[in-house]
Amino acid sequence: MWQDRSWSSRRHARVLHPVWGSPWTIQESPFMRMFRQALLSLLACVALPGAAFAYDASAMVVSTKGSLPLILTVPHDGAEPLDALPARTKGTVVRDAGTRELAERVATLLEARLGKRPYIVVARFSRKYLDANRPEQEAMESQDALPAYRAYHDQITAYIAEIKTKFPAGALMVDVHGQSGDPDTTFRGTRAGLTAKTLLGRFGQPALQGEKSITGVLASKGYPVHPAVGAESLREDPRYAGGHTVATYGSHQPQGIDAIQLEFGRNHRANTRLAEDLADALVVFMTEYDLLRK
Secondary structure: OOOOOOHHHOOEEEEEOOOOOOEEEEEOOHHHHHHHHHHHHHHHHHHOOOOOOOOOHHHHEEEEOOOOOEEEEEOOOEOEOOOOOOOOOOOOOOOOOOHHHHHHHHHHHHHHHHOOOOEEEEEOEEOOOOOOOOOHHHHOOOHHHHHHHHHHHHHHHHHHHHHHHHOOOOOEEEEEEEEOOOOOOEEEEOOOOHHHHHHHHHHOOHHHHOOOOHHHHHHHOOOOEEOOOOOOOOOOOHHHOOOHHHHHHOOOOOOOOEEEEEEEEHHHHOOOOHHHHHHHHHHHHHHHOOOOOO
């Protein structure tokens, strides 16, 4: 009996002769060697954890350049898988359904009213595989998700740099989210005013929770909000007090702008008037706080 050796370590194979039964050497052609190597590589990608997966990271982000000092970001309404990456096993994986549509409708309504559009950045990838509102080390469980994460944040960074150049007097980010923990409430998140440091410094607390603040206008239209309009404290619900996005791009950062996270309750998102009401609130806010100056 002849000793078998690994096929991947030899350039020829030995088999039993079909007539005499003795070992018979078959020389491996260059084509067969290339085929074998390609097959082994394919099997490795399928079988080994952490193997590289190919996808177009730029296609995982939808972005539109604007003409207002306003950027809307939507990190959690994507549905696209990242190739064959496994789902995350830690953290929230629920989709903020309707938040992309909300942001896009608001943009259309603002353009109809003002003749100008906000900047928009939307994540198309599912939160099951990647959470763009977390720090890089917490956002994913496979490094193969990193290109999509960076594509999302690189686009936000580029737009904010452009906005700061075009609108040196001030600008606003609204990070659009949804929650079902309190479906009849919309929560503001600024880390108790930190991420809107410039806005507070210029206009004081009413800019965040006065009658002409964004949540103040929403409250006047019948939406319960937290913190309440006119509240003495800027303290926010710790569940929705402002995530990674506003903490990264807020005006407390040297290259940031005022940033507000809005967590719309499930029932608010189901309201067919929400986009129109939010667009109204943004127009009132931007007018009152000098973001629409010519």
